[in-house]
Amino acid sequence: MQIIHNWLNSKQNFIVGRLLYEQFGTDKDFKNLLKQNGETPFNKKKLKEDLSAIANGTIKKAVAGLSPDISTKEMPAGNTPLLQSLNKEWKPLYMKMNFLRHQLQGFGSDNSPETIKKADPICQEILSLEKQCMKIWAKRDYLLQNGRLPEVKENDFEIPSDPIALGRYVENCKRQIRRHRTNVIKKPTDPKYAQLLSDWKEKYLKATGHEYQEKTDLKQNFN
Incomplete structure (x- = not known):
């Protein structure tokens, strides 16, 4: 010591x-x-x-x-x-x-x-x-x-095959990304929020085939 x-x-x-x-x-x-x-x-x-x-x-x-x-x-x-x-x-x-x-x-x-x-x-x-x-x-x-923090459990998820269910899933991914992005800003000393933000971005990528665009999302919020 x-x-x-x-x-x-x-x-x-x-x-x-x-x-x-x-x-x-x-x-x-x-x-x-x-x-x-x-x-x-x-x-x-x-x-x-x-x-x-x-x-x-x-x-x-x-x-x-x-x-x-x-x-x-x-x-x-x-x-x-x-x-x-x-x-x-x-x-x-x-x-x-x-x-x-x-x-x-x-x-x-x-x-x-x-x-x-x-x-x-x-x-x-x-x-x-x-x-x-x-x-x-x-x-x-x-x-x-x-590749991840030990305290945040990695949950298995299945991408919906139904178009309507898939659309809802993608919108939920966006909401969770916005939520945890805010948490990262408000609580920068708690790394679990950075892990959750990363996890939801990964889910969005697998559901849509492309990475989540922060700037596009911000523009949509102001329109």
């Missing part, structure tokens, strides 16, 4: 390190020792060694099966609406996480009760944001491998 790397590369505030070990450490006896005895030369040395082992993968605590360093990477904007939507979902979380990391480093070597009170919720929020960012990276990997 990058939050642990940041601690190792900083002044190694003991209270922040202890909070991190409570989240990622596996030795219950050592956790109790940290709480009971506080900062001692032995505790500080072992805390650094154990957190270093966790950060370097010697001791693993899995989060969604992804590499823990993925949360530090800049997500590419992407060249498709779906990739771009994932980037918009990820970016504000990533920016807030970095802001909080900077705040955490500002505690320096201060181990006062005030630091404990302030550092704990910041650590918890950073860890939560880090997991959220990693989940978005996992969705991106799934999209690149499977």
Whole structure:
């Protein structure tokens, strides 16, 4: 986890390190020792060694099966609406996480009760944001491998053979495209709408034999 790397590369505030070990450490006896005895030369040395082992993968605590360093990477904007939507979902979380990391480093070597009170919720929020960012990276990997987002189920559909039914189906496709196009604009950080928009455009293409024309549709709305 990058939050642990940041601690190792900083002044190694003991209270922040202890909070991190409570989240990622596996030795219950050592956790109790940290709480009971506080900062001692032995505790500080072992805390650094154990957190270093966790950060370097010697001791693993899995989060969604992804590499823990993925949360530090800049997500590419992407060249498709779906990739771009994932980037918009990820970016504000990533920016807030970095802001909080900077705040955490500002505690320096201060181990006062005030630091404990302030550092704990910041650590918890950073860890939560880090997991959220990693989940978005996992969705991106799934999209690149499977061509769609994992949370939007792909429904089988049959093109009507009856001309009247086909006409109704095409009009429904248009309505759904307009609906989800609006949702994409109003909720740019929710990629499921970009997936639904893509799905309905695909249905329209299979029903009509040609791609949906955004400009033509807009002209029709104003006539």
